[in-house]
Amino acid sequence: MARDTSHADEPVAARPMAGAVKIALLLAAAGLLIAAPFFLYPIFLMKLLCFALFAAAFNLLLGYTGLLSFGHATFFGGSAYFTAHAVKVWGWPPEFGILLGVAGAAALGLVMGAIAIRRQGIYFAMITLALSQMFFFFCLQAGFTHGEDGIQSVPRGHLFGVIDLSQTTNMYFFVLAVFALGMLVIWRFVNSPFGMILKAIRENEARAISLGYSVAEYKLGAFVMSAALAGLAGGVKALVFQFATLTDVTWQMSGEVILMTLLGGIGTLVGPVVGAGLVVTLQNYLATSDFPVTIITGLVFMACVLVFRRGIVGEFYASRLGRALGFTSER
Amino acid sequence: MGMVADHEPRVVLSARGLGKDFGGFTAVNNVNLDVQHARIHALIGPNGAGKTTVFNLLTKFLQPTRGQITLLGTDITRTRPDKVARMGMVRSFQISAVFPHLTVLENVRVALQRPAELAVQFWRPLKTLNQLNGRAEVLLEDLGLTRWRDARAADLSYGRKRVLEIATTLALDPEVLLLDEPMAGMGQEDVRMVAEIIREVARHRAVLMVEHNLSVVADICHQVTVLQRGEILAHGDYATVSADPRVRSAYMGTED
Ligand SMILES: Nc1ncnc2c1ncn2[C@@H]1O[C@H](COP(=O)(O)OP(=O)(O)OP(=O)(O)O)[C@@H](O)[C@H]1O
Numbered sequence A: 001m002a003r004d005t006s007h008a009d010e011p012v013a014a015r016p017m018a019g020a021v022k023i024a025l026l027l028a029a030a031g032l033l034i035a036a037p038f039f040l041y042p043i044f045l046m047k048l049l050c051f052a053l054f055a056a057a058f059n060l061l062l063g064y065t066g067l068l069s070f071g072h073a074t075f076f077g078g079s080a081y082f083t084a085h086a087v088k089v090w091g092w093p094p095e096f097g098i099l100l101g102v103a104g105a106a107a108l109g110l111v112m113g114a115i116a117i118r119r120q121g122i123y124f125a126m127i128t129l130a131l132s133q134m135f136f137f138f139c140l141q142a143g144f145t146h147g148e149d150g151i152q153s154v155p156r157g158h159l160f161g162v163i164d165l166s167q168t169t170n171m172y173f174f175v176l177a178v179f180a181l182g183m184l185v186i187w188r189f190v191n192s193p194f195g196m197i198l199k200a201i202r203e204n205e206a207r208a209i210s211l212g213y214s215v216a217e218y219k220l221g222a223f224v225m226s227a228a229l230a231g232l233a234g235g236v237k238a239l240v241f242q243f244a245t246l247t248d249v250t251w252q253m254s255g256e257v258i259l260m261t262l263l264g265g266i267g268t269l270v271g272p273v274v275g276a277g278l279v280v281t282l283q284n285y286l287a288t289s290d291f292p293v294t295i296i297t298g299l300v301f302m303a304c305v306l307v308f309r310r311g312i313v314g315e316f317y318a319s320r321l322g323r324a325l326g327f328t329s330e331r
Numbered sequence B: 001m002g003m004v005a006d007h008e009p010r011v012v013l014s015a016r017g018l019g020k021d022f023g024g025f026t027a028v029n030n031v032n033l034d035v036q037h038a039r040i041h042a043l044i045g046p047n048g049a050g051k052t053t054v055f056n057l058l059t060k061f062l063q064p065t066r067g068q069i070t071l072l073g074t075d076i077t078r079t080r081p082d083k084v085a086r087m088g089m090v091r092s093f094q095i096s097a098v099f100p101h102l103t104v105l106e107n108v109r110v111a112l113q114r115p116a117e118l119a120v121q122f123w124r125p126l127k128t129l130n131q132l133n134g135r136a137e138v139l140l141e142d143l144g145l146t147r148w149r150d151a152r153a154a155d156l157s158y159g160r161k162r163v164l165e166i167a168t169t170l171a172l173d174p175e176v177l178l179l180d181e182p183m184a185g186m187g188q189e190d191v192r193m194v195a196e197i198i199r200e201v202a203r204h205r206a207v208l209m210v211e212h213n214l215s216v217v218a219d220i221c222h223q224v225t226v227l228q229r230g231e232i233l234a235h236g237d238y239a240t241v242s243a244d245p246r247v248r249s250a251y252m253g254t255e256d
């Protein structure tokens, strides 16, 4: 069926990814992260990596599924409690402690997701908020979390029975490896057959339904994956600080990860990492000064949202330089 | 399709006493409809008559207030819309429904992924989907979209988006096809092409289409149902319906 197609819209080839630029940037980032602990305070770097992974996990939902969860602290902080308890009270090795945290977060995600997933927009956010507040009160009351005190002096233990994580350098490279693994999982998830369907659902939900996709189940799958990865970040954080605390299950923590993600740019892999880096750095810097931390971060956030509507990384991708380097921005 | 001749009338989709109220407003009332295999059935009527609402009811995007719907012998009055699609009835939308940031090829592949069971693998690379390219490219070829294979759907002209939507719908090889104004906003050239495609695909499928272009309706449709203010005004073949004085005053008179 050859037809004359002399219309205005000429074929526009999808922009080829500038693979070389990306690989170069990736190698540079890897080099920096490997060298960083010899120049910067390792605990700060580990905190940064944990929050970066947390934000990236959150973005799996906001950026790649189009769902705004206001309850992600449940998975981050919940996993921290599970890991800390398993390691400290049951004497589990760190890797199994973290796995328990991940499994617990995934289970919590399944419950919260199943309840909230059929709601849209603000209702979805409100239900996740309400459920995470319930979890907060559970953590406040439950015995094993030790209420206001939290679970303190959690031993880091020996990874696989051999690597002593109480040594800061060992711990740093362990955290870096977990971070890299988490990012790899997210990258694969986004660029997979499942990720393609998620993208289709985000772009036109009604059309996806009319093609026979049970969209609620796909969204739930993404929700559980996001919760599990947030749990991975939370479990590792508990070992870094040797401490699991109520702070990590508060609604403020859920808000903070939204802020990091929006700041960096939703729907990009790197955006949440940059956003988390900025927020954590700012908090660290302000903690030693007299400025009120929340007000300053709030102001920075407002300024960024006004100036960089797509987030810092999203804005860079959409800029002339970004496009010249072969990045594509979706929003 | 078995041994049954494609010309034998066989009802694949039927509605009885279908009705929908929005608050106090009755948008659709007492609609009876029989859509047959290998036939093209037009649903026409003035703006706001309730055509799209009937589509939404039949495909279960809206839950009917009254009445019953049967698809391929199964009662689907309480079935979810994605299930209806999996049972073999696929619809298009009045406002063109493509996935704008996916390429033309990817749009069609999304439809192919589910039947090929390549929709849930979150651990496999994207290139796994290349095994669907062959089938997708055949569809693009059939609909004259090959040149735009790698263009983003958002960059297509309006008419071509509609053609892509049809390609995506056909990718599912549905038994029943519901097309809501498939030719709206197309140039003459494309209208003729799409009419020809619909005629072609209807040789083995039932098609129910909303269409304002009456020459197309006269040309390709076997059955015509006229809707007015949510109720059926007339039904029959085009000659009968267009001769009906009530239809002439209610609908043809207002047609540009
Ligand atoms: N979700 C809704 N809520 C309230 N009223 C609705 C809804 N959907 C449709 N209607 C009303 O129902 C009536 C029928 O609308 P419908 O879209 O089905 O008409 P149509 O025949 O498809 O018209 P058109 O030719 O303009 O596409 C209209 O008066 C419309 O305003």
Ligand SMILES: [Mg+2]
Binding pocket: B051, B052, B053, B094
């Ligand atoms: Mg309509």
